[in-house]
Amino acid sequence: MRDMQDDDTKSPAPPPAAAAAARRAAGQAAPDASALRDRFAKLAQADTPEAATDAAAAADDEVTRIRALIDEMRPTFRRDGGDIELVRVEGAKVIVHLSGACAGCMLAGQTLYGVQKRITDVLGRPFRVIPDIRH
Known part of the structure; x- marks a missing residue:
């Protein structure tokens, strides 16, 4: 019910001509065509196989660095009778398994906040570091 009310109160976006007229009335310049072309060119480059390969390599590098950081902290965990293990990384989520104490x-x-x-x-x-619960 609430979603329907929200949809009813939303006004439609103004047509492009009206938006341009509103910008002129407010003293704002129209978007620069060359800036728009550059922006779209960058977006098009992001869809290339090379960009996908670069993104995958960057993600792999990030996982390697996270694994190294956790390995640096492991002696502290072990000294207290516990352990930490990297399970996986999903975007900005780092899933770890805590064991022992x-x-x-x-x-x-x-x-986990410290990690x-x-x-x-x-x-x-x-x-965000999240514990993996294994049964």
């Missing part, structure tokens, strides 16, 4: 620890959430912060700081973009 870490599996039932009340501070596991804080520990998340370290990965985010080193790689320069946000990640």
